[in-house]
Amino acid sequence: MIKHILFVLAVGLATGYFASNFVVAFPLSWVTYYLFDVSLLVLLFVMGLAFGVDREAVAKLRSTGLKVLVIPLLVALGSIFGGLVGGLIFGLDLFGSMAVTAGFGWYTLAGPLLTQVLGSQWGALGFVANFLRELLTIVSVSLMVKVDKYAPVASGGATTMDTTLPVIVRYCGKDVLIVAFSSGFALSIAAPFVVMAIASLK
Amino acid sequence: MFDFSVLVLVVPLALGIACGFLLRGRKIVNLSRITFGVILVLIFSLGFTIGSNNDLLTSLPSVGVSALVMALLAIGFSVFFVLLARRRLRF
Numbered sequence: 588m589i590k591h592i593l594f595v596l597a598v599g600l601a602t603g604y605f606a607s608n609f610v611v612a613f614p615l616s617w618v619t620y621y622l623f624d625v626s627l628l629v630l631l632f633v634m635g636l637a638f639g640v641d642r643e644a645v646a647k648l649r650s651t652g653l654k655v656l657v658i659p660l661l662v663a664l665g666s667i668f669g670g671l672v673g674g675l676i677f678g679l680d681l682f683g684s685m686a687v688t689a690g691f692g693w694y695t696l697a698g699p700l701l702t703q704v705l706g707s708q709w710g711a712l713g714f715v716a717n718f719l720r721e722l723l724t725i726v727s728v729s730l731m732v733k734v735d736k737y738a739p740v741a742s743g744g745a746t747t748m749d750t751t752l753p754v755i756v757r758y759c760g761k762d763v764l765i766v767a768f769s770s771g772f773a774l775s776i777a778a779p780f781v782v783m784a785i786a787s788l789k
Numbered sequence: 790m791f792d793f794s795v796l797v798l799v800v801p802l803a804l805g806i807a808c809g810f811l812l813r814g815r816k817i818v819n820l821s822r823i824t825f826g827v828i829l830v831l832i833f834s835l836g837f838t839i840g841s842n843n844d845l846l847t848s849l850p851s852v853g854v855s856a857l858v859m860a861l862l863a864i865g866f867s868v869f870f871v872l873l874a875r876r877r878l879r880f
Contacts, residue, residue: 595829599836607841615841623834630827632801632808637820639809661874665867672866673859688863695828698835707842708852714835715856720863731868741871742864779802 592695627699631779638776654737654766659773662741663781666691682789687713689781691744691774692720697782704786713782721746725754732758740767745778747771 606615666688674684683705690697694717702710724743728751731738736759743751748771755767839846 591825591829592832595832596836599833599838600840601836602833603837603840603842604846606837607843615837618834619838619841622830623838626827626831626834628801630824630831632805633820633824633827635802635805635807636809636812637805637824639806640812640820641809642813657874657878658871661870662867665865665870666863668870669862669864669866670859673855673862676858677855679855684859688859692863695832699831702835702838707838710835711839712852712856712859714839715852716859716863719857719860723860723864734868735872735875737871737875738868741867744863744867780799783799 623699624703627703630696634775655769655773658737658740658766659770659777662744662770662774663689663691663777665741666744667781667785680789682785683709686782686786686789687716689778689785690717691746691778692717692724693745693775693778694718694721696778700779700782701786704783705789709786720744721750724751728754728758736760736763737766740770743767743771745771745774748775 603615603618606612606618667685670685670688671681673679673688674681677684686701686705687697687709690700690713694714697717698710698714700710701713721743724739724746727742728739731742739751739755739759740747740763743755746752747755747767748769752764752767752771756764759767
């Protein structure tokens with residue numbers, strides 16, 4: 588998954604660089620506007636479809652009781668608070684920096700969304716910051732599980748429903764599966780709304 | 790392209806959920822594959838947008854450091870809040 592994404596990102600970067608500096612066979616806006624916006628709209632539609640069609644998704648959310656609701660809420664608050672502190676450290680616009688960390692590690696969403704709303708500078712920061720969150724989570728699972736069983740779930744944010752889930756379950760045990768999945772799921776559903784809401788305050 | 794407001798992005802999500810409800814119980818195509826395919830297209834155009842923006846490329850080295858710190862802060866406070874709640878509320 589990550590290998591494919593990094594490869595495609597590198598190809599996109601190289602193609603974009605050459606297209607803008609050397610040969611221009613077509614208007615750049617074909618990719619930067621049309622392809623970009625259409626694929627973002629399609630992605631949001633398919634995400635909604637996958638949620639609506641999954642009968643068990645809602646049942647899974649209810650089945651593990653309080654943890655399922657409390658953990659994603661605390662992770663959301665922690666992430667946004669982290670963004671606030673980061674914004675203060677670097678002297679950035681605070682709503683911008685909180686919107687960046689409100690991606691909860693879902694860089695494929697946060698990057699494009701912030702580019703759309705706040706411009707490509709914020710998009711780049713949102714993409715890299717959330718990408719590093721996923722990467723750091725995968726790398727540090729074996730260390731974090733020693734601190735607490737649910738620490739890797741908190742670290743992974745929205746990614747614990749897909750990319751980081753296999754690694755987390757391997758180190759934290761099978762019983763963490765439902766909490767990890769549902770926490771990632773709730774944060775994934777919340778992420779677009781929270782990012783948009785905070786970004787629109789800027 | 791359409792210069793749409795942020796809120797317009799809620800429409801495809803809500804539309805997708807509504808369609809999903811209507812299609813319940815039917816065997817439909819592998820959605821995760823489609824999602825992944827669309828993600829790759831999106832990532833390509835994201836890379837293209839960043840790569841074709843020369844102002845952005847020159848600012849990337851500075852973004853890297855703040856992005857790393859932001860990621861660490863987001864992880865740190867998320868873990869800290871969950872730990873605090875687990876110790877205090879014993880859940």
